[in-house]
Amino acid sequence: MTADRAELKALNVAYRPALIRYFMRRTHNHAEAEDLTQEVFIRLATVDMSVVEKREAYIFQTASNLLRDRSRRERVRTEYREDVQRGEDVGVDLLDPHRVAAGHDMLQTLYAGLAELPERTRRIFTLYRIENVGKKTIAARFGITESAVEKQVGRAMAFLIDRLGDRS
Secondary structure (H helix, E strand, C coil), rough: CCCCCHHHHHHHHHHHHHHHHHHHHHHCCCCHHHHHHHHHHHHCCCCCHHHHCCCHHHHHHHHHHHHHHHHHHHHHHHHHHHHHHCCCCCCCCCCCCCHHHHHHHHHHHHHHHHHHCHHHHHHHHHHHHCCCCCCCHHHHCCCCCCHHHHHHHHHHHHHHHHHHHHHH
């Protein structure tokens, strides 16, 4: 059972100002305090408050848990941003004309290499590596074993890697 509307309204009147103050002291951001307070009431709406003995303690424990979750999310985001900044491509213009031209050259070489593969090998490779069709499905379609599919894909990969290496 969940809290009914009248009960939520009464809890809102009784605890909203205190929750806003609680969150404001910790976040120093009124909009965030409002959002977190709203989230407390969303969580309370899913609880049968008639079985909760100490309502105030339960409400503020819920608020504390929300702050803890917020802190964890912010820490993960900060670590991610720091990892990205430490990455190899920091300061590299991904739209650098030389990088774009090199990418186009590599794609042309790859397309030419695919065209040089035997038809069956090219089709198997394309299905497996580009269209993400499973080995079992490809094997059934071509009437071969999964091992044969692996060999065909391996041959195609070796050929294409060799072909891309030759262009330097």
